[in-house]
Each structure stands twice: as C-alpha cells, then as structure tokens.
Amino acid sequence: RYANISTDIEELMKVLVDPNERQGYAWIRMRIRRMWPRFSKAMKSLQLKQDMNGRRKKKILVHLGLLSKQSGWKFAESQFKGGPLGELVQWSDLVATLFLLGHQLTITSEAEQLAGILNKLPAANSPCQSRKELPVDIIYTDIVGLRQFKKHVKGGYGKFSCLLRIVDSFGTEPAYNLRSWAKAHKILTTWGGQDLQPQQFFTMFPHSPDNSFMGFVVEQHLNDTNVVKIERRNQALVYGKNEYMWEGKAAYLDVIKSLVEIHGTVYIDTDAKNKTHSIPSYVNNHGLLNGEDLHTLLRQSKIFIGLGFPYEGPAPLEAIANGAVFINPKFNPPHSSKNTKFFKGKPTERKLTSQHPYAEQFLGEPYVYTIDIKNIQQVKDTVSRILHRNEFHPYMPYEYTEEGMLQRMNAYIEHQNFCQFQKQPAKWPPNSAVKFILGEKGVSCKDACWAKNLICDPSHFRDINSKESLLESGATCPQSKEITGILYPSFNTVTNECETQKEEFLFSCVGEHLELQRLCPCRNYIKGQTALCQGCE
Ligand code: UDP
Numbered sequence: 093r094y095a096n097i098s099t100d101i102e103e104l105m106k107v108l109v110d111p112n113e114r115q116g117y118a119w120i121r122m123r124i125r126r127m128w129p130r131f132s133k134a135m136k137s138l139q140l141k142q143d144m145n146g147r148r149k150k151k152i153l154v155h156l157g158l159l160s161k162q163s164g165w166k167f168a169e170s171q172f173k174g175g176p177l178g179e180l181v182q183w184s185d186l187v188a189t190l191f192l193l194g195h196q197l198t199i200t201s202e203a204e205q206l207a208g209i210l211n212k213l214p215a216a217n218s219p220c221q222s223r224k225e226l227p228v229d230i231i232y233t234d235i236v237g238l239r240q241f242k243k244h245v246k247g248g249y250g251k252f253s254c255l256l257r258i259v260d261s262f263g264t265e266p267a268y269n270l271r272s273w274a275k276a277h278k279i280l281t282t283w284g285g286q287d288l289q290p291q292q293f294f295t296m297f298p299h300s301p302d303n304s305f306m307g308f309v310v311e312q313h314l315n316d317t318n319v320v321k322i323e324r325r326n327q328a329l330v331y332g333k334n335e336y337m338w339e340g341k342a343a344y345l346d347v348i349k350s351l352v353e354i355h356g357t358v359y360i361d362t363d364a365k366n367k368t369h370s371i372p373s374y375v376n377n378h379g380l381l382n383g384e385d386l387h388t389l390l391r392q393s394k395i396f397i398g399l400g401f402p403y404e405g406p407a408p409l410e411a412i413a414n415g416a417v418f419i420n421p422k423f424n425p426p427h428s429s430k431n432t433k434f435f436k437g438k439p440t441e442r443k444l445t446s447q448h449p450y451a452e453q454f455l456g457e458p459y460v461y462t463i464d465i466k467n468i469q470q471v472k473d474t475v476s477r478i479l480h481r482n483e484f485h486p487y488m489p490y491e492y493t494e495e496g497m498l499q500r501m502n503a504y505i506e507h508q509n510f511c512q513f514q515k516q517p518a519k520w521p522p523n524s525a526v527k528f529i530l531g532e533k534g535v536s537c538k539d540a541c542w543a544k545n546l547i548c549d550p551s552h553f554r555d556i557n558s559k560e561s562l563l564e565s566g567a568t569c570p571q572s573k574e575i576t577g578i579l580y581p582s583f584n585t586v587t588n589e590c591e592t593q594k595e596e597f598l599f600s601c602v603g604e605h606l607e608l609q610r611l612c613p614c615r616n617y618i619k620g621q622t623a624l625c626q627g628c629e
Contacts, residue, residue: 095149095194097139099132101125104191111202116159116168119177123184126383127311127494134494135192142499142629147506150195150229153209156183157237159201165236174333174359174380178405179234182259182296182308186232189501198228203240210245230505232257232294235283254511256288261296261404263303266550266600267578268439269293273598284439287597289510290550297404297450298491298622299442300538301548301601304504305623308406310492312413313387322388324415324484328395328475330356331407331418333380337399338370344465348397349374351475355389357381390414395478398447400465403427403434408448412459415486417478419471420462421447441602459487490620500623507628519551525615525625526552530565533585536604541614547622548601552613553593557581562590562611578603581611 098104104124108117124131138144158167158179167175190197200206209227231252233241238258242249258264264284268274271285294306328348332338335358338345348354349372358371359380371377381389387410390396396411400421408418426443429435446452451460458481461474490496507520526549531540537548555561558581559572567583572590578600580593586607593599604610615625 093149094145095147097135097144097194098191099135101128101132104188104197107191107197107199108187111200111205114159114161114168116156116201117199119171119180120184120187123181123311123383124188127184127188127309130316131188131192131309131494131498135498138495138498138502144193144502147194147502150505151227152190152195152197153228153231153233154183154187154190154197154199155206155231155233155237155240156199156201157234157240158183160203160236160240162203162240163236172380173361176402178296178402179259179261181406182261182306185309185497186259186306186501189498190232192498193502193505195505203244206237206240207244210241210248226252226255228252228255230257231255232259234259235286238286253288254292254513256292257304258286258288258293259306260293260303262435262438262440263295263299263442264290264293264439265300265441265578265602266290266302266598267441267603270595270597273576273595274439279439281437281439283437289597290600291508292510298454299440302550304508305491305500307491307497307500307623309494309497310406310409310413310488311383311387312410312486312488314391314414314486322391324394325392326352326479327393328352328354328397329389329393329411329416330354330358330375330397330399331405331411332399332401333357333359335360335370337401341399341465342372343468344399344471345372345375345397347468347471348395348475351472352395352479354397355393357386357389386410387414390416394481394484395419395475398465400447401434402447403444404448404450408451408460409488409492412451412455413486413488413492415484417458417484418448418451418460419465419474420451420460421465422462423447424464454489455487458485491622496621499629500621503624503629521549521551521615521625521628523552523555525628527614528552528556528561528565529612529614530562530567530583531610531612533609534604534606535610536602537610537612537614538601539604540610540612541601544614546614547617549613549615549625550599550601552615553581553599554596556611556613557593557596557599559590559592562592565611567609567611579605579608579610582608583611584608 268284274280290302293303298305356375356377391414393416396416396418426445428443446462452462541548569590574594575591576594
C-alpha cells in the first residue's frame with residue numbers, strides 16, 4: 093500500500109504495450125529506454141536528499157488522448173516523419189516519473205480502453221460513500237482525452253472530474269476556463285470552458301502560476317561515462333524539422349551561411365514528388381535523426397538557429413544543455429491568440445515576445461540571444477560574437493533535470509487535492525511560505541509577486557478575499573463591494589473602494605487594470621525549482 097521506488101524498466105515496458113498495431117507508443121518507449129539510466133540515477137539521488145518513505149501508492153490512469161484514433165491528429169503515424177514531438181517528450185517523462193515514484197500505472201490511448209476501466213465506476217446515483225471506491229486516484233489526460241471521458245461517463249463525470257490532471261502545453265487561463273464567464277465575454281473556445289480548477293491544467297513551461305507547471309526533462313549526455321568528448325566545430329544547426337518552417341527565411345540564413353556552415357535535420361517526404369524545396373542547397377541536411385545522433389550533432393555545433401516556429405519546444409533547451417547557443421527570434425508585436433493563427437482558440441491571452449519566451453526570460457545571454465532576425469546586421473554581429481568565443485558552457489535549469497521533474501511531480505502527487513470528498517491534506521503551500529502584497533496600479537499579480545522575487549500562488553487567494561485583508565495590506569477604503577471578474581480582490585484607486593471576488597473560479601494571477609491595485613498571494617520558491625516553495629518538496 094506504500095509507494096516503493098521502482099527502477100525495473102522491463103516492468104514499465106509491460107505497462108506500455110501498444111493497444112493495436114499502430115505503434116503509438118514506439119517513440120515514447122524509445123525515449124524512456126534511452127533516458128532510463130539517468131532517470132534511475134536521479135531517483136536514487138533524490139531519495140538521498142529527501143524522505144521518500146510513507147507515501148501512499150496511488151492508482152494512476154494515464155490516458156493519451158492525442159494518440160487515439162478519434163483525435164484524427166495522426167500523432168502516432170507521424171512520430172518518425174517530422175510530426176510534433178514536444179507532447180510525446182512530456183508524456184514519456186511523465187510516465188517514467190510516475191513509475192519510478194512507485195505508483196500503480198495503467199496506460200491507455202483509445203476510448204474503448206477507457207470505457208472498459210470507467211465502467212467499473214460506481215453508478216451516478218450511488219451514495220457519496222462509494223466515491224471512495226473509484227477505480228483510480230489520479231487521471232492524467234489531455235483535452236482530447238477529457239472529451240472522451242465526458243462522453244463515456246456522462247452522469248458520473250462530476251464524481252471524478254476532481255481526479256483529473258490535464259496535460260495542456262500552452263495553459264488555460266481562469267477567464268477561459270470558466271465556461272459561463274467565457275461565454276458571456278465571447279472568449280469561449282473549443283479548448284476552453286472545461287470548468288476545472290485552473291491548477292488541474294499542467295503546462296510545459298512555467299507560463300502562469302494559475303496552472304501547475306509539469307515541464308519535462310531536457311535530455312543531455314555531456315556527463316555520461318560512455319560519451320566521447322567531441323570537438324565543437326564552426327557549425328550551426330537549424331531548428332526546424334519540417335520544410336514549411338524554413339519558408340521565407342532565405343535572407344536570414346544566407347547571412348549566417350556567410351559566416352558558418354549550416355546543418356539541418358529536416359524530414360524529407362520522399363513520397364511527395366512535386367514538392368518545392370524550401371531548404372537552401374548549402375544546408376547539410378541529415379534528415380530527421382534519432383535522439384543519440386541529434387545530441388551528437390548538437391554537441392558538435394556552436395549555434396542552434398531558431399526560425400520563429402515551432403513555438404516553445406523542448407529542442408532549444410536540449411541545445412543549450414549541450415553547450416550550443418540558441419538564436420531566438422524576437423516577435424514585435426508579440427504573437428498571441430489575437431494575431432496568430434497557431435494560437436487561435438488556445439484558452440490564453442499570453443503574448444509571446446519570442447519563439448521561446450522561457451529561453452528569453454529565464455536563461456538569456458550568454459546561452460540565448462533574442463534578436464530581430466530581419467535585422468541582418470544584428471544577425472551578423474550576434475553570430476560573429478558567438479563564433480569568436482573560446483568556450484561554450486552548457487546550462488540546464490534544475491527544474492528540467494530528471495531529478496527536478498521527479499521532485500516536482502512527487503510534491504504535486506502528495507500535496508495537491510482537488511476533491512472535496514477526500515480527506516483534505518494540510519494546506520499547500522503552507523501559510524508560512526506566503527506573503528500578501530498589494531501590487532502597483534495596472535500590474536497583474538503574476539508581475540506584482542515577481543517584482544518582489546516571489547511567485548503568485550492562486551491557492552491562497554481565498555484567504556485574502558475580504559475588505560479586512562485589503563485594509564491590512566495598505567488599501568484605504570471606506571466602502572467595499574463584490575465583483576465577478578479575474579481582477580479581484582483589488583483596491584480601486586478611482587472610486588476608493590475595496591473590491592472582492594464573487595466567483596472563486598475566477599481567482600487569477602494574470603490580468604491587470606490601470607485603475608486597480610490587485611491584492612496578491614505571493615510565495616517564495618526554490619531557486620531552479622520555481623513550482624515549489626522552500627520546504628515544500
Ligand atoms: N528531435 C529528434 N530528431 C530530430 C529533431 C528533433 O529526435 O531530428 C526531437 C528533439 O530532440 C526534441 C523533440 O524532437 O526532444 C521535440 O522537438 P521540438 O522542439 O522540435 O518540438 P515539437 O515542435 O516537435 O513539439
């Protein structure tokens with residue numbers, strides 16, 4: 093009944109059996125096998141750092157909706173043909189993490205498999221007591237999988253919606269999550285309106301603290317004992333595995349080519365005969381590479397060249413972890429759901445100021461240069477500066493290491509609880525890690541906390557949603573009123589009123605208004621592990 097650390101990969105492979113002949117899990121299995129030695133080592137190292145005993149073994153269902161036939165996305169079919177891999181990276185690492193932590197895993201990817209498991213659910217009208225007999229403790233899925241759940245369990249949905257953890261790369265903001273609000277404000281999208289608690293969405297990067305940051309592991313082999321040291325050459329590798337990503341980038345690449353040899357790993361569809369080729373002839377294209385070969389190429393290269401798409405993938409962090417410098421295209425104006433097709437319908441207002449905002453904001457120079465790639469002189473200067481360096485230092489944030497991911501996911505599993513009917517664990521993060529701050533006018537809680545080197549923590553909004561709390565924090569309001577909206581609690585500097593939140597689902601770290609000083613719950617964090625407060629592991 094206790095979760096015991098398990099490092100036997102063959103046991104995990106038995107759980108990762110393809111439900112049909114579509115080879116849906118092939119890429120995931122490959123990645124897990126390749127990374128297993130490092131993962132097992134990290135697990136042991138974490139065990140030495142913190143007490144991993146006495147954790148309850150949880151029954152965890154992982155349902156990969158993106159691989160199901162119904163998704164229509166052909167993720168399974170395109171995993172070795174240049175299809176998107178970022179999501180598969182995240183799922184691989186999640187599966188590996190849950191297994192190593194010693195939980196009991198069931199993995200599905202087709203709606204019929206799901207139906208088989210959910211049929212064991214108690215009937216919708218059964219008494220509350222039987223909720224304890226739900227066949228699972230936690231369910232990880234994506235939005236496609238969530239839709240399949242809703243369809244199959246119908247009346248039973250309300251019972252286990254609190255068990256759900258949605259893997260949601262780009263995140264879902266509270267305003268888009270609450271269906272009634274989104275609908276009334278005409279921002280309801282196909283992805284939004286799920287009415288879950290915002291922290292039930294797990295993102296790929298620490299976008300907004302309204303959601304939980306799941307992340308993934310950045311693969312790196314620099315310190316492996318069997319890796320031969322490779323000399324770094326005057327070579328740049330382009331980040332773009334599909335031809336369409338290269339379109340319109342000739343001028344930018346021509347300039348780089350005049351300074352350094354350019355390589356690529358572009359998937360070429362040999363069946364498509366009449367395709368125009370957007371890849372300049374001077375590029376040394378290796379075709380899509382397997383993990384090992386790609387990493388060798390990264391260790392040989394000095395520069396990893398961003399083309400502006402794909403957004404926020406794992407590859408730039410891999411490049412930096414292998415010592416290459418990332419050229420990150422700047423976006424001015426920023427890209428968002430308001431002006432960019434790719435983000436249309438994504439339930440977030442986030443504005444991307446570059447292809448990889450995490451690399452831009454959390455890493456920066458000398459690992460990342462965020463530049464306007466249309467400014468040829470700036471491109472030339474940046475590339476020359478990098479090439480003239482004597483040393484190339486790899487960098488890997490702790491939160492993207494195997495150990496960092498194990499620590500973070502373990503903390504979530506042990507402490508997060510979205511179900512009212514379960515025994516509520518101690519408040520997490522604890523009050524001792526949290527400070528309440530009245531932000532400046534026009535500043536969101538995300539930014540108000542960050543300005544004090546703290547992180548907004550939405551789980552503590554409820555504690556400060558009162559006139560008294562606003563007064564204690566320095567607001568001076570004779571009157572107060574309740575408002576429904578993402579900006580509250582706040583002090584209105586024009587009317588001198590304290591405004592509290594009426595709808596708890598709308599507590600939100602993001603959102604600002606020129607007239608409002610927002611009251612914000614801010615917590616401390618572990619350097620390199622921003623998702624956790626100090627002592628919260
Ligand atoms: N990748 C690979 N071979 C290649 C190019 C990329 O195995 O030739 C891997 C890469 O190491 C990374 C993953 O594909 O782990 C996803 O890469 P990317 O950043 O391009 O994200 P995506 O757009 O696929 O989500």
